[in-house]
Amino acid sequence: xxxxxxxxxxxxxxxxxxxxxxxxxxxxxxxxxxxxxxxxxxxxxxxxxxxxxxxxxxxxxxxxxxxxxxxxxxxxxxxxxxxxxxxxxxxxxxxxxxxxxxxxxxxxxxxxxxxxxxxxxxxxxxxxxxxxxxxxxxxxxxxxxxxxxxxxxxxxxxxxxxxxxxxxxxxxxxxxxxxxxxxxxxxxxxxxxxxxxxxxxxxxxxxxxxxxxxxxxxxxxxxxxxxxxxxxxxxxxxxxxxxxxxxxxxxxxxxxxxxxxxxxxxxxxxxxxxxxxxxxxxxxxxxxxxxxxxxxxxxxxxxxxxxxxxxxxxxxxxxxxxxxxxxxxxxxxxxxxxxxxxxxxxxxxxxxxxxxxxxxxxxxxxxxxxxxxxxxxxxxxxxxxxxxxxxxxxxxxxxxx
Amino acid sequence: xxxxxxxxxxxxxxxxxxxxxxxxxxxxxxxxxxxxxxxxxxxxxxxxxxxxxxxxxxxxxxxxxxxxxxxxxxxxxxxxxxxxxxxxxxxxxxxxxxxxxxxxxxxxxxxxxxxxxxxxxxxxxxxxxxxxxxxxxxxxxxxxxxxxxxxxxxxxxxxxxxxxxxxxxxxxxxxxxxxxxxxxxxxxxxxxxxxxxxxxxxxxxxxxxxxxxxxxxxxxxxxxxxxxxxxxxxxxxxxxxxxxxxxxxxxxxxxxxxxxxxxxxxxxxxxxxxxxxxxxxxxxxxxxxxxxxxxxxxxxxxxxxxxxxxxxxxxxxxxxxxxxxxxxxxxxxxxxxxxxx
Numbered sequence: 001x002x003x004x005x006x007x008x009x010x011x012x013x014x015x016x017x018x019x020x021x022x023x024x025x026x027x028x029x030x031x032x033x034x035x036x037x038x039x040x041x042x043x044x045x046x047x048x049x050x051x052x053x054x055x056x057x058x059x060x061x062x063x064x065x066x067x068x069x070x071x072x073x074x075x076x077x078x079x080x081x082x083x084x085x086x087x088x089x090x091x092x093x094x095x096x097x098x099x100x101x102x103x104x105x106x107x108x109x110x111x112x113x114x115x116x117x118x119x120x121x122x123x124x125x126x127x128x129x130x131x132x133x134x135x136x137x138x139x140x141x142x143x144x145x146x147x148x149x150x151x152x153x154x155x156x157x158x159x160x161x162x163x164x165x166x167x168x169x170x171x172x173x174x175x176x177x178x179x180x181x182x183x184x185x186x187x188x189x190x191x192x193x194x195x196x197x198x199x200x201x202x203x204x205x206x207x208x209x210x211x212x213x214x215x216x217x218x219x220x221x222x223x224x225x226x227x228x229x230x231x232x233x234x235x236x237x238x239x240x241x242x243x244x245x246x247x248x249x250x251x252x253x254x255x256x257x258x259x260x261x262x263x264x265x266x267x268x269x270x271x272x273x274x275x276x277x278x279x280x281x282x283x284x285x286x287x288x289x290x291x292x293x294x295x296x297x298x299x300x301x302x303x304x305x306x307x308x309x310x311x312x313x314x315x316x317x318x319x320x321x322x323x324x325x326x327x328x329x330x331x332x333x334x335x336x337x338x339x340x341x342x343x344x345x346x347x348x349x350x351x352x353x354x355x356x357x358x359x360x361x362x363x364x365x366x367x368x369x370x371x372x373x374x375x376x377x378x379x380x381x382x383x384x385x386x387x388x389x390x391x392x393x394x395x396x397x398x399x400x401x
Numbered sequence: 402x403x404x405x406x407x408x409x410x411x412x413x414x415x416x417x418x419x420x421x422x423x424x425x426x427x428x429x430x431x432x433x434x435x436x437x438x439x440x441x442x443x444x445x446x447x448x449x450x451x452x453x454x455x456x457x458x459x460x461x462x463x464x465x466x467x468x469x470x471x472x473x474x475x476x477x478x479x480x481x482x483x484x485x486x487x488x489x490x491x492x493x494x495x496x497x498x499x500x501x502x503x504x505x506x507x508x509x510x511x512x513x514x515x516x517x518x519x520x521x522x523x524x525x526x527x528x529x530x531x532x533x534x535x536x537x538x539x540x541x542x543x544x545x546x547x548x549x550x551x552x553x554x555x556x557x558x559x560x561x562x563x564x565x566x567x568x569x570x571x572x573x574x575x576x577x578x579x580x581x582x583x584x585x586x587x588x589x590x591x592x593x594x595x596x597x598x599x600x601x602x603x604x605x606x607x608x609x610x611x612x613x614x615x616x617x618x619x620x621x622x623x624x625x626x627x628x629x630x631x632x633x634x635x636x637x638x639x640x641x642x643x644x645x646x647x648x649x650x651x652x653x654x655x656x657x658x659x660x661x662x663x664x665x666x667x668x669x670x671x672x673x674x675x676x677x678x679x680x681x682x683x684x685x686x687x688x689x690x691x692x693x694x695x696x697x698x699x700x701x702x703x704x705x706x707x708x709x710x711x712x713x714x715x716x717x718x719x720x721x722x723x724x725x726x727x728x729x730x731x732x733x734x735x736x737x738x739x740x741x742x
Contacts, residue, residue, distance in 0.1 A: 123484075151519040162487070163519050167511045173477055174512060177484020184466050185488070209508070212477035219472060373522035374556055376580035379658045382556075 038292040039246065043272055044262040048320040050328030052267075061271035061278075067335035073114065073266045074326045074336075075344050077106040080130045081323065082348035083139045086355050087146065091301045095359050096146040100127050104264070104296030107322030108229050110134060111269025112197060112291070115277055118160065121182075121196040123175035126164040127229075128199050135161035139351070140358040149365045169207030172198050172226070176213045179222035179285070188223045193281030195223040197273070203234025205250070206242045214254040214288075223280035225273065226251075226288040229263060231295035236308040248290035256286050263291030264322040294320070367393060415604035422592035424566035424601050425455050428573035429493065431603070433463055436491060439577055442469040443478055443495030443531075452497055453533055453592050475505035482528050483512050491577055492528045498589075499534040500543030506551070513582045514557030529576045533589035534562075535629040535679050536711075536726055539719040546716055547628075547680035552584045553657040553689070560657040561610060562586035564631035566599040568654065571607035579610065586656070588629035597632070611655040613663050619649035622673035622736050625664055625690060627653040630677040630727055637732035646736060656686055664690070665697045672703035673739040677727050682710040704742035707735045 038044075045055055045062065084102050091099040102109065105127070113134025116122060124131055129142060137154040144150035145164060156162050162178075165171035175198035187194040204210050205228060217224045230247055232239055239247070251258025257279070261272040269291055276287040294317040298305050330336035371386035419427065433439045441456055441463075447470035450457030460468035471478050475496060482492035496502045502509075509530070516526050536545030553560045559581050563569040569587070576583040591597045608614065616631070617638050626634040631652045638648040649667050653659065668674050674694055676687040691706040709727040717725050 150521070153521070155523055156520055157523055163516070163524075165512075167507065170480065170508060170512055173480025173508065174484040174487065176477075177481030177486075178488050179484070180481060181485045181488030181490055184485075184490070208474075208504075209476055209480060212472070212474045212480065215472050215474070216477050216481050373518045373520075375559070376517055376522070376525045376527075379559075381658045 038260060038262060041246070041248070041260050042262050042292060043259060043268050044265050045268040045271060046265045046325050046329060048264070048325050050325045050332060052329065055268075055271075058268065058271040058275060061274040062267055065267065065270070067330070067333070070267070070326065070330060071336055071340060073110055073270070074323065074330060075347070076110045076114070076130070076133065077266060077323045077326070078344050079348050079351055080106050080110065080133050082352050083133075083355060084129060086352040087139075087143070088297070088301065090356065090359050091146070096143070096301075097148050099146050099301045100129075101295075101297035101300070102127050102129050104294045104317065104322070105229055105231060106130055107266035108227075108263035108269055108291040108293045111263075111266045112199075112227050112273045112289075115270050115273030116195075116197060117277075119187075119194050120277065121160045121162070121175075121178055121194070123162045123171040123178070123196065123198045124164055125168075125171060125200050125204070126166050127201070128164070131197075131199060132161055135159050137161050139355055143355070143359055143362065147359065147362060149362055150369075169200060169204040169209035169213075172200055172204070172207075172210045172213035173216065176216040176220075176222055176224055179217060179224035179280075180220045182223055183221065183283075188281065188285075189283045191278070191281060193223060193283065195225060195277045195280035195285065197225045197227050197277070199227050199229065201234065202228065202230040202232065202239045202242055202247060203237065204228075205247055214250075214256075214286075217286040218254045218256050221283060222286055223283065224286040225276040225280055226286060227273070227291065228288065229291045229293055231263075231293050233295050233299070233305075233309065235299040235303060236305075238309075246290070248288055251288035256288065258288040258290065260290045260292055263293030264320045264325070266322060266326060293322075416600050416602045418598050419566045419570070419601045420593055420595070421563070421566045421569045421588070421597050422453060422455055424570040424599075425563075425573055425587065425592075426457055426459075427601070427603075428570040429456065429459060430462075432493075432574045432577040433459065433467060435574075436577075437467075438489060439491045439493065440467055440469065440485065441493045441495070442471050442482060444471060444473055444497050446470060446495050451495055453589060455531075455533075455587075455592070456495065475501055475503075476508050479505035479508040479513060479530065482530075483508065483516065483526060486526045486528045487516075487524055493577060494528065494530045496530060496532045498540075498544045499532055499546040499548055502530075502532055502548060505530075509552070509558070509582075509584075510555050514555050517581070518557060525580045526582045527577075527580045529573070529579075529583045529585050531573075531585045531587060533592070534586045535588050535590060536716060536722050537590035537629065539722070541719070542716070545722065547678070547711065549584070549586050549628075549656055550680055550685040553659075553686055558582055558584055558657065559611070559655075560584040560586070561655050562588070562628035563654070564588060564591075564626075564628055564652050566597060567601050568652075570601045570603070572610055572654070575607065575610035586628055590629055591632065611658055611660055613651055613653045613655060613660040615649065615663055615667065616652050617648065617650040619647035620671060621646040621648060622675060622739055623649045623651065623664065623667040623671045624675045624677060624732065624736070625651045625653060626677040627656060627686075628679070630679060633727055633729060633732060634677050637729045637736070640729055641733060641736060644733075646740070648736065653690075659686075659689070659693070661690065661693055661697070664694060668694055668698045669701040672701055673736075674698075674702075674706045675732060675735045675739060676706065676708045677710070677732055678708070679711045679726055681713045682708050683713050685710070704739040707739055709735045
């Protein structure tokens with residue numbers, strides 16, 4: 001089966017002219033698009049079978065990762081997946097209006113999230129529950145968005161985790177501006193420098209704001225890591241509807257490095273993210289990372305993937321599960337006993353119970369809340385509308401109406 | 402030979418005669434001197450000083466990190482300014498012409514306007530978006546529009562329009578100091594008008610930013626305007642005087658939130674209101690004012706609120722714009738209709 005690289009030839013003399021990266025009839029008959037193959041450029045340190053493979057370029061970025069650290073990454077991924085599954089169930093039970101699953105993208109998010117330092121800033125889209133976890137945002141703080149009580153309650157200044165951005169691609173420009181500010185503040189230029197990571201998906205790469213973000217970050221040398229999770233699907237549209245070229249190769253056109261990493265390999269994602277952040281701290285940003293991964297569940301709980309993709313594809317990706325390969329590696333090298341796996345599972349169940357309990361006890365938002373924080377300096381119009389509406393509402397209190 | 406007499410009064414004085422454009426330039430300069438976090442960013446605002454020269458000399462004096470010649474994309478200007486504001490800067494973005502603001506509309510409505518509310522007040526977005534607006538300069542398409550109503554309609558944004566040099570000097574500084582995002586509309590056809598030169602006293606105490614102002618007292622009818630239409634309204638009032646009509650002229654200055662208290666007070670005295678604006682009338686600031694005045698002054702009105710505005714057509718080619726723009730005669734005709742009601 002051909003890889004996306006073989007469908008397209010970005011170099012002028014590298015082969016026939018590029019054509020739309022559509023699957024061949026043969027691939028369709030085989031029941032699989034070639035989305036499960038990352039191609040020869042894919043950086044991988046842990047195979048799906050849990051084998052550690054050497055990589056001359058990136059090994060040094062995880063040389064300090066001990067068995068305990070690897071167990072920590074495993075724990076992160078298990079907890080985040082448990083939160084995700086619990087929230088998905090809460091939606092099914094009517095406790096949440098909607099949920100946006102991250103299932104399958106745990107390694108991409110934990111690898112990137114754990115590569116960041118507390119001084120680094122993150123600009124998420126709306127599926128970054130794993131990055132949130134790494135930035136110290138408790139999963140309960142995400143719930144209000146999906147239950148409809150608020151737009152997220154975490155302190156984005158304190159945690160350096162920007163609010164979820166729902167308009168596709170908007171946050172990429174905001175991140176570029178923030179990273180420009182880090183540079184203007186003189187926080188860039190050595191190993192202690194600050195950097196910013198911006199998260200978006202394969203679908204977002206078609207947005208003008210992402211293109212403009214690439215332009216701005218490059219011409220201002222902003223310390224910004226563009227972290228694109230290519231999970232193969234933008235709701236129902238496959239990546240080939242967004243691009244002819246493997247996405248990481250787009251970076252070349254903007255004049256900065258692009259790299260494709262196995263987004264289901266937490267170790268490789270950690271290594272590549274650390275490298276990219278390093279490049280940015282030193283003042284040589286930006287960098288584009290394409291984390292090649294797979295959205296194993298629906299786009300959101302309102303979506304039905306059976307209408308547009310084959311179950312065989314999911315089965316193929318299940319063999320590349322991000323958590324399983326770490327578990328196998330830990331067992332094979334006797335870095336973890338059954339006790340460890342049991343304790344992580346117990347911790348995950350506890351966290352899920354806490355999330356559930358929290359969700360059930362969330363109060364209804366007070367009606368006056370919608371008038372709050374519209375402006376930093378109060379507006380007489382909003383103040384008058386609040387007063388009028390609250391008075392109107394108070395009229396119902398005694399049952400006169 | 403007598404020793405030369407040096408007149409120090411000119412240099413010691415805080416009063417300068419400035420065009421509206423020069424007053425904006427001085428206001429920007431003063432704000433940048435007062436706060437190192439203030440940045441100016443936009444297309445051609447650096448070396449060139451902007452296509453209207455409003456930022457003339459600022460990059461030379463404050464450097465390329467304070468006055469940014471940006472790539473040519475409006476969403477990028479607004480979107481990166483949001484990130485800079487989150488980082489603690491106070492960006493002042495220049496949109497080159499009114500009709501070019503729309504690529505940035507998504508960022509303005511989705512991020513600029515909502516971030517403070519979304520974060521429960523934790524994140525402020527203290528940025529200013531300067532927009533040269535309105536017609537009368539004989540330009541090609543997209544260079545003469547009045548898009549202010551789109552922004553007044555959007556919760557989370559504040560919108561102001563200056564009409565003269567004194568206000569331009571103070572309002573730009575006040576907008577920069579404001580912790581909310583401010584859309585700042587500038588009447589481009591008055592930028593360099595010698596007639597609009599005014600004595601700007603930089604030591605004076607300015608009136609608040611979000612306050613309208615009675616420019617001329619009168620008793621026959623009230624005329625409300627903002628931006629470039631203020632001059633039209635004032636000229637109409639002068640002409641009306643010859644017919645024995647005394648028009649009260651109010652400059653709105655603040656478009657969101659509107660400060661209509663002085664308008665209500667005036668209409669309760671005159672019983673008549675004419676609203677002047679270059680923007681098309683449908684679903685506009687002029688319709689908002691008409692609605693609010695009939696609500697607050699219903700029993701004082703001697704005639705319906707009348708509007709003199711641009712037509713509900715695309716802005717016409719330059720040879721037709723004099724017919725599109727509200728002028729003295731159309732304002733006086735509306736006053737006559739109001740009086741004849």
